[in-house]
Amino acid sequence: MVVNSIIFWLFFAVVSIPYFVFFRKSCRGQNLWLLLASYFFYGWADWKMIPLLIIITIVFYWLGLQIEKNNVSNPKRASHLTTLGVVLGVGVLFYFKYLGFFVQEFAHLFESFGLKTNLSTFSIIMPIGISFFTFKLISYVIETHRQNIQPTKDFVLFSTFIAFFPTILSGPIDRPGEFIPQLSQSRTFNYDNVAEGARRIIWGLFLKVCIADRLFGYTSAILDNYTHHNATSILIASLLYSIEMYTDFSGYSEMAIGVSQILGLKVRENFLRPFLSQNNSEYWRRWHMSLTTWITDYIYMPLNVRFRDYGQYGMYLAIFINLVVIGAWHGANWTFVLFGAYHGLILVIIAATEKRRRKFEKKYSLKKKAYYKYPRMLLTFFLVTLGLIIFRANNLSECFDIIHRLTYDYSFPFTNKTTFVFGLPFILLLIFKEFKDENKYNIHFLHSKKLSVRLISIFLLLICVFLCGNLDGGQFIYFQF
Amino acid sequence: MEDSLYISNSNMKKSSTKILICFITILLCLYCFDCILGYVMRYISQRNLEKEHCGLNYCLNAATADIIILGSSSARANYIPQLIGDSINSHLGTKYSVYNTGNTYQDFPYFYCEMKSLMDRKIPKIVILDLQPWTLSGPTNMSALKFMRPYYNTNSHVKEVLDDNETFLHRVLMNFEMYKYNEEFFDLLSSYLYPTTKYPMGFWALDGEEKDYEIIPENDNREVNPLSKQEFEKTIQIAHNNNVKLFVSISPYLRYIDRNSPAYKEIVNMCKKYNIPFFDYSNDLELVKGELFHDTMHLNKKGATILTKKVSSELLKSL
Known part of the structure; x- marks a missing residue:
């Protein structure tokens, strides 16, 4: 069920x-x-x-x-x-x-x-x-x-x-x-709880059936048979897999939070627009927050205290172990350990260079500059995607083989009509909403002050779900963990 | 305490009323949209009937041909109707028309609907049934049935097949146009707005060559699916009852097909039992070459031309 x-x-x-x-x-x-x-x-x-x-x-x-x-x-x-x-x-x-x-x-x-x-x-x-x-x-x-x-x-x-x-x-x-x-x-x-819960459920449903399940057809066709596909297809599938993973899991979380809210219970938020992060450290503060905060509170903090005699190196070690545990939590496979170690290494590099980076940003007032912010977002997205290639692979040799195949044969990619026709426009809508929410623009379709706008937004989302969503879609990715 | 309970009850009543009004408003809007969508889609389907390229809609509701090719996407890419028609008509002095009804992922329930719908209009003389060596093993591809959902209310054979194969819940949902046209509306709409003549007589020519390939053995040890066997027999019976000459053909693939697999043997046995001419090109060395394939499953136009010529000459021998 x-x-x-x-x-x-x-x-x-x-x-x-x-x-x-x-x-x-x-x-x-x-x-x-x-x-x-x-x-x-x-x-x-x-x-x-x-x-x-x-x-x-x-x-x-x-x-x-x-x-x-x-x-x-x-x-x-x-x-x-x-x-x-x-x-x-x-x-x-x-x-x-x-x-x-x-x-x-x-x-x-x-x-x-x-x-x-x-x-x-x-x-x-x-x-x-x-x-x-x-x-x-x-x-x-x-x-x-x-x-x-x-x-x-x-x-x-x-x-x-x-x-x-x-x-x-x-x-x-x-x-x-x-x-x-x-x-x-x-x-x-309570009206407010029920209305907000319903809005979150509909948004979650939209993320799952209109984006995640639509992308699944393409990503599974390519990544499950990557030996038959060129690097362009594998790259596109890998990038789409990051979005699929996010929309699948955050879609589930939105629905779980919405159902709880209707029942009058507030549960923890799980995602905060992770793909708008400017580095991997920020990404982990926004992705699967209920797990990362749990591991931070019960593993990272005690380790940090235990390793404090080693100064900064102790902190780096605590960060690295923290991420390896997050990776291993996902399941019994060396790919998950490598996934954790990969992110751990990136986070250690970020922590080690943080002071110099801040100084540099302050000196040139870079923090809010678009030419500094957006390339960093893109870089983070690519690094996360590379991590998810490791995460998705069935074993280490498959993972290295996929990465190796990304280095040659950039010819015309495999295309799938339903994925691109029904999936991509909704990805653009998601990106628009994420930026809008991040920058707190004054347009809130689902949360507009006018009831009519809210109802029209819900109506349009439901039409997208019923007419364009994959109604025969499968399980949620995170059920296996 | 009683006061707060009274406030709580009154708030709850207010909240419930407000929620109920919003809920009914959205439901009404959805219902209206659903009705309009159904009307527009039926209109478009009707207008699209004249267009051969319009795939399933054309096959189910308009196609009339003397020679029909049934099968999945392999059939659609591998058999050139024009060549078959020219070959037969020039040798027999007939004026037979040919149509390729092949469609992605399709299986026996789809073949049944197509054959029955075609026969309602005109009984074909010849049917070429392109099967994959593993068609009779494994489950029927139920997800492919969704291609037929838009025709649930307009085609009695589609209704019969969907009612037999889909769950009760799906049958309830079939009353909603948005469910029926989910995803499929795009094909209907795009072929209405941007008609193309790219696919003559249902044939989809594929280009390109499969360069990086390895001929690996395809070992299918699965048992024969009794349901598929029953469906195959049903297809044969329909052809026999209507005096249609049925041919079974197996296309080539870029892999070595195991002819000892239970599913393959069953196809051969059934063809023998019902005296159906059977052509197998699966391990044909003239065809199993990368330069003749678009991918491992489908021939390119060059490959399709060679295969079609071979099939045509076999057909002529059997007619």
């Missing part, structure tokens, strides 16, 4: 009507209803993994209460319990997501020495959304230990926070300090 399917919208209608009509006076009732709906939604995707979700929720609920109990009376025990929580969260993630990969890598290693293994059929089914809900659980125990939050005694509320259906499959990754207090109050049907 994906959020861009009719089944989901029927499910959402069935969930939201009793939520606002029968349970509007009871916060507990609303939470219980949301929890049941969330388990149903998760079960629809993968019912066999519901017991795992329930068990892990019970364990972390208990851990939260125990950590709080011991925080003052027995800090050492509280610290041990927090470590246990972190190890457990990481362990579950490692078991389901990475163990199969490491076992197979070891098997290959042994086989390369001539030793026979019987591990080629070893496989573990990964529960959908595990990377997202384990991060929520880990942040819960850490925040409780740091005494930034009071662990909730309400098990239903805690379970709803973990299993909340709009975000469980692909985020955004909510923080307990922001989300749990919202679940502690009853939510009423």
Whole structure:
């Protein structure tokens, strides 16, 4: 049941009507209803993994209460319990997501020495959304230990926070300090919330079906069969893949945020026009923000403190590790590690040259100059695209082969009518909107002060979705992570 | 407490009313747009009927020919109707017309609609069915069916096929013009606004040569799809029941085709069973050359000319 399917919208209608009509006076009732709906939604995707979700929720609920109990009376025990929580969260993630990969890598290693293994059929089914809900659980125990939050005694509320259906499959990754207090109050049907939620859903739907799914046909045709295509086609497909990735994931995030907002719950923003970044460091502050801030708070900051004796080099090392972790979070493949290392290296270079760069920018007053700003944006986009070539490749040799093929044979590219006819005009619309939002121009179609303009904008977007969108499109890219 | 509850209830009522009004307004506008779109598209389809190049619309609603070529994009690029017509007419002294109905990704449900629609107007004398060696293995290409959605209400055969193959939800959505014309409106509109004579008798000449290629074996070990087999039989039955001479042909590809694959063997068996002339050019060394191919799947015009001449001479032997 994906959020861009009719089944989901029927499910959402069935969930939201009793939520606002029968349970509007009871916060507990609303939470219980949301929890049941969330388990149903998760079960629809993968019912066999519901017991795992329930068990892990019970364990972390208990851990939260125990950590709080011991925080003052027995800090050492509280610290041990927090470590246990972190190890457990990481362990579950490692078991389901990475163990199969490491076992197979070891098997290959042994086989390369001539030793026979019987591990080629070893496989573990990964529960959908595990990377997202384990991060929520880990942040819960850490925040409780740091005494930034009071662990909730309400098990239903805690379970709803973990299993909340709009975000469980692909985020955004909510923080307990922001989300749990919202679940502690009853939510009423509110025009502003519903209208804004609906606008975000429609925009997200537009991004997914009119851009991401339209580009998918071209990018998959080229990049899955790159040996049959020339460098021009591979370059175009790679550039379009960056846009596909962005619109697919931000489309999902917009819909998840919109659905939550209709239910009266505010979840974290995930994207802030990342392709308008002027360097890769800024790009990572705008891309998948709920993950990058999580990793910054729980990995980068502690590492930075630990490495502070090494001065600037310690900071560079922390940055590099931070990005490698972000890369590896995406899955068990060396390409993800290389993707992280590639970005880590760029960020280290940016950090190392920052002082000189700022001095230079100040000296020539370059910061807001168009001839300085836009080429940097383009350069960042190309560097991100190169990273996504690594990210998308099935293995390292494929990744190097694609990059090698980009160095020769720039002849006439492969064209796909539907991608270019239906995809490109909408990309231009997206670029226009991104610049408009970035520069805060005074034209806001979806957020105009006039109701008529807002309605016409929604109407036109819906026509684009139904008439030009790929209505037979597939899953979201980030579901696999 | 009661006051705040009263305010909350009253706010909720106001909010609900406002949301409902906006929702109904947008729905009404969408409905009106949908009706107008349907009217405009039906008008354009009707006007496009005279245009041969207009692909599916022409095949389903206007084409009449004595010799029909059925198949996917390989058929469309590989068989030159003009050459087949000239060859047969000069030898037999007939005045047969030929039309190539090949279309991208298409499969048996599409062939069925085309054959039945053509026969409603005029029963052809000869049908050349171009199959890929793997046509009978693997699932039917359901996404290709969407090409036929605009004709759901105007062509009973299309309706029959779509009703059989699509889900209940799709059948409900078929009541909306925006769904039916999704993506397809562009082709109809562009061929109305910018008519072209680039594709005579449905043939799409491709140029270029495939330089960087390697002939690799195509091993298809998949089992025969019973549904595809049934559809193939259905196509044969239609031809037999209407006294249409059916020929099955397999085009060449820039790869080595395994003739022991279950799907290939099934095509051969079915042709034997129903006494259908079968021409296989898949591993023809005269044709499997890079300079005759546009890409690994489609011949260029030079290749298509050689193949069509071969097919024409085989046809003459069988007639």
